[in-house]
Amino acid sequence: MEPKQLDQISGQVRRDIVRMVHSSQSGHPGGSLGCADLIVALYFHVMRINETKNAEGFLEFSRPGQNEDLFFLSNGHISPVFYSVLSRRGYFPTAEMSTFRKINSRLQGHPATHEHLPGVRIASGSLGQGLSVAAGAAFAKRLRKEDRLVYVLMGDGEQQEGQIWEGVQFAAHHQLDNLIAIIDWNGQQIDGPTDKVMHNRDLRLKYEAFGWDTVELKNGNDMLQVLEALEAAKQKTGNKKPVLILMKAEMGFGVDYMMYTHKWHGAAPNDEQLDIALKQLPVTLGDY
Numbered sequence: 001m002e003p004k005q006l007d008q009i010s011g012q013v014r015r016d017i018v019r020m021v022h023s024s025q026s027g028h029p030g031g032s033l034g035c036a037d038l039i040v041a042l043y044f045h046v047m048r049i050n051e052t053k054n055a056e057g058f059l060e061f062s063r064p065g066q067n068e069d070l071f072f073l074s075n076g077h078i079s080p081v082f083y084s085v086l087s088r089r090g091y092f093p094t095a096e097m098s099t100f101r102k103i104n105s106r107l108q109g110h111p112a113t114h115e116h117l118p119g120v121r122i123a124s125g126s127l128g129q130g131l132s133v134a135a136g137a138a139f140a141k142r143l144r145k146e147d148r149l150v151y152v153l154m155g156d157g158e159q160q161e162g163q164i165w166e167g168v169q170f171a172a173h174h175q176l177d178n179l180i181a182i183i184d185w186n187g188q189q190i191d192g193p194t195d196k197v198m199h200n201r202d203l204r205l206k207y208e209a210f211g212w213d214t215v216e217l218k219n220g221n222d223m224l225q226v227l228e229a230l231e232a233a234k235q236k237t238g239n240k241k242p243v244l245i246l247m248k249a250e251m252g253f254g255v256d257y258m259m260y261t262h263k264w265h266g267a268a269p270n271d272e273q274l275d276i277a278l279k280q281l282p283v284t285l286g287d288y
Helices: 003-024 029-034 036-046 076-089 094-099 130-143 162-173 203-210 223-236 271-280
Strands: 070-073 150-155 179-184 213-217 243-247
Touching (some): 003 029, 003 076, 003 094, 003 271, 029 076, 036 223, 070 076, 076 094, 130 150, 130 162, 130 179, 203 213, 203 243, 223 243
């Protein structure tokens, strides 16, 4: 798919995000908006997934995920972008997005598995766990001799969790060179800038010291740069080292009043704010 087409999908995904969060008056729009380009690029261009459709016309989904690339969302609070991309990719009806965070909805505030929502492989949002799960999946694929990759997205505030570094060490020790981790390096977390809450220092040097290869993505909101970084990371696989992409993205990207601040990490727009946001995000695929 061409970058222009991917940009159109990202634009619609951003509309979905603000509409979902506004409808439920709860959720996390900031990081969701910032990561839209990356997750669209993965699902619509990069990842090799099962394209078989079921009787209802939706993509078939198997949680073991054998013989296909896998994606794990560790920072599960950005579920709006995940749900939108999964729906737009064809895992479930786009109309279901209107149930986000509603009673009995499959679209929980943080992704959950007990509702059996297609596309969701693990319950996530308890920060720090996703890398460990992804490392385990990568280890299993190697044991099965599968020629497929495992991707995992984490937050930069999440790097303050101790379990992250256990996963980092495990992946390097076992030379999981089919694992690509991405950090949403937006510099913001729920209580403020990461440098003020708990400084991560130089994440690139840290990961390299543990034995990882790294790729720096200077603008995670530029589709061409996203595609180039993902391809560079793929080129580094198979070399006995896991790979990290450090993605500089902007929290709230696409909605001017949500950018450059942590305040929209977990806040919902009111009616007036929604109207302003939607005027900045044109319809490209059609609203749900």
